């Protein structure tokens with residue numbers, strides 16, 4: 001049943017529970033019959049503390065020829081906040097143009113839901129526009145602009161319509177057009193214009209504050225959601241919280257043009273509080289591995305792994321026991 005192809009994967013286990021959960025993801029992918037040609041990269045907070053390295057340009061250039069990057073989590077309490085986020089995660093997103101951040105949310109039971117959020121991943125409030133004036137004085141000023149290009153919004157929106165066409169043909173734009181009258185207007189116009197090309201897709205619009213209520217009270221209404229970088233960051237954490245928690249939340253950072261690798265990682269961080277104890281739930285990392293296989297064209301293996309994870313999502317056990325159970329379920 002295995003695929004004859006082999007894929008070149010850059011593996012960044014990272015810090016804390018990162019390497020523990022990635023080990024299970026690789027174990028399950030192997031059990032599914034997929035051959036990966038992996039190269040390990042020692043990057044993250046611990047590496048930074050060791051020798052000051054964050055993400056060298058030659059490593060980034062090496063990655064350009066890989067099929068994908070599989071990442072655990074990066075960050076340690078010893079490293080100043082923001083340094084690794086900006087120097088590694090954001091640098092990767094920007095330099096490799098990973099402009100779609102995809103996060104699926106699924107819950108079984110009495111009121112099941114199954115939707116996907118597309119977060120624009122390269123612009124908005126996270127683009128780094130802004131600065132200080134009179135820093136450190138009582139008259140200090142900080143500005144942090146939100147950068148929205150028509151091209152950037154449109155390509156995320158277009159990905160949303162394409163994804164909706166492969167799902168239940170419904171796409172919701174989330175923004176705050178009533179107050180953010182410039183960026184909201186650009187997003188809304190781009191959305192409405194692209195919608196004309198997809199007459200089969202029904203559309204909706206929610207203000208982001210209303211979306212927070214619907215995510216909790218009525219997530220069944222969603223199929224695909226598209227939104228900007230900041231709103232998407234917050235909404236996807238909320239989505240995770242209403243869909244089984246952080247131990248199950250998977251994500252993909254995609255370059256849909258495929259002129260370089262895409263990156264796959266669990267939503268959670270390095271969880272220093274439980275690191276090294278085999279207490280982490282590896283399901284989020286395993287599901288992120290399944291998203292990687294799906295993007296590489298191994299959709300049958302991806303579906304089998306996802307189904308096995310669904311079957312094991314309530315399981316109590318050590319990190320490696322859960323990985324073994326998922327492998328056994330394939």
Ligand code: NAI
Nearest residue numbers: 073074075076077246247267268269270271273274280281
């Ligand atoms: P976190 O996600 O690491 O932990 C939050 C809470 O969730 C903790 O109580 C942790 O034990 C629990 N948790 C997380 N993943 C779990 C899993 N798989 N199974 C069971 N419990 C789990 O977020 P926190 O504490 O804010 O950040 C810790 C470090 O991780 C920081 O250095 C932060 O910068 C970094 N981080 C890195 C991310 C990334 O690499 N993409 C994303 C978020 C945080």
Ligand code: MG
Nearest residue numbers: 233234237267
């Ligand atoms: Mg976040």
